[in-house]
Amino acid sequence: GAGVxxxxxxxxxxxxxxxxxxxxxxxxxxxxxWYRQSLGQGLEFxxxxxxxSAPDKSGLPSDxxxxxxxxxxxxxxxxxxxxxxxxxxYLCASRPRTSGGPLRGTGELFFGEGSRxxxx
Amino acid sequence: AQSVTQPDIHITVSEGASLELRCNYSYGxxxxxxxxxxxxxxxxxxxxxxxxxxxxxxxxxxxxxxFKRSQSxxxxxxxxxxxxxxxxxxxxVGGATNKLIFGTGTLLAVQP
Numbered sequence: 458g459a460g461v462x463x464x465x466x467x468x469x470x471x472x473x474x475x476x477x478x479x480x481x482x483x484x485x486x487x488x489x490x491w492y493r494q495s496l497g498q499g500l501e502f503x504x505x506x507x508x509x510s511a512p513d514k515s516g517l518p519s520d521x522x523x524x525x526x527x528x529x530x531x532x533x534x535x536x537x538x539x540x541x542x543x544x545x546x547y548l549c550a551s552r553p554r555t556s557g558g559p560l561r562g563t564g565e566l567f568f569g570e571g572s573r574x575x576x577x
Numbered sequence: 578a579q580s581v582t583q584p585d586i587h588i589t590v591s592e593g594a595s596l597e598l599r600c601n602y603s604y605g606x607x608x609x610x611x612x613x614x615x616x617x618x619x620x621x622x623x624x625x626x627x628x629x630x631x632x633x634x635x636x637x638x639x640x641x642x643x644f645k646r647s648q649s650x651x652x653x654x655x656x657x658x659x660x661x662x663x664x665x666x667x668x669x670v671g672g673a674t675n676k677l678i679f680g681t682g683t684l685l686a687v688q689p
Contacts, residue, residue, distance in 0.1 A: 461620075488675065497586075499681035500621075500667060513676060548621070565611075566677060568621040 459483065461569035463549050469575045470539055478534045478572045482551030489532050490552070490566060491524055495545040503547075506532065539576045546571040579604050581670050581680035589686040590658050598653040598683050600668030610651040611669040611677070612642055621667065627651065638662070663687045 462481040470476050482489050491503040502516035506526045517523070521539075526532040536543055550566040580603045590596055602608055612624040625636025632644040642653045651668060665684045671677040 490677065492679070497681065499583075500669075500679035502676060502678055505676060507675060515676070550621075565623045565626065566621075570620045 461549055461551050461567055463547075463569035463572050465572055466570065467573045467575075469577065471577050472541060473538055475535065475537045476539055476574060478536075478547050478549075478574070480532045480534070480549030480551075480569060482530065482532070482549070483553075483567055484530075485553065486551035486567070487529070487554045488552040489526055490550045491532070491534050492548045492550065493518075493545045494548055494571065498545075500548065503534070536574075539574075541576045544574055544576045546573050579670060579672075579676065579678045581668050581678055583666075583668055583680035583683050585683045586681070587684045587686070589688060591688045592660050593657050596653075596655045596658045596662070596685070598666050598668075598685070600651045600653065600680060601649050602651060602668070602670040603649065604670050604672060606672055609671045610642075610644060611671070612636065612640070612651075612653050613667045613669060613679075614638075614664050615667065615682075616664040624653070624666075658685075658687055660687045660689065 464479045487508050489506045492500040493503055494500050504524045505513040521537045524534045548568055548571045550568045552566050582601045584599050610627040613621040614624050615621045624640050625634050625642055627634050627644045635641050640655050642651055644651050665682045667679045667682045669677050669679045
């Protein structure tokens with residue numbers, strides 16, 4: 458497809474289990490973001506990948522959260538030892554290379570429909 | 578620190594009435610500002626963005642927003658709301674850091 462694809466769309470897991478969420482960005486997009494959307498919390502920035510640069514992990518809430526991006530394309534967000542407060546919709550977004558230099562670094566993000574995680 | 582405040586959690590307007598959604602930001606450099614909309618069961622879609630130049634920007638679906646640096650605001654407006662505008666609206670700020678920070682959203686309900 459032409460859009461950002463996320464899987465699974467829904468995941469129910471038990472507290473303490475590990476989960477992996479996958480994101481397939483739009484082909485050719487160089488930047489990839491993960492956000493978490495919880496009721497009343499808006500979209501919480503988690504992590505950002507740009508090309509071969511070191512990712513910006515400043516939004517990861519704890520060391521139970523990690524993400525990788527293989528080959529500059531597909532990304533996996535892993536949550537270890539899940540807790541009930543991890544329940545949320547996890548959104549992935551990608552962004553094309555933008556022109557105009559670093560001051561134009563933040564262009565339009567294209568979002569997937571998210572992975573809804575429920576931790577029982 | 579980079580942050581966005583959307584003071585209105587929930588707004589209800591009548592169809593055909595005008596709309597203004599408030600957004601205030603905090604950013605230490607030149608901000609790039611965005612409004613996204615999330616319709617029920619759908620992903621987020623960009624409505625409009627401000628990078629520089631004219632402080633009044635036009636977007637899709639008849640929306641516009643005005644950047645006011647003195648007030649650190651970027652309010653979203655529409656002169657006449659349609660029932661299909663019912664959705665959640667998110668303001669976001671970014672810049673050279675490439676980190677896009679979103680507000681908590683405003684849920685818009687439209688009464689017939």
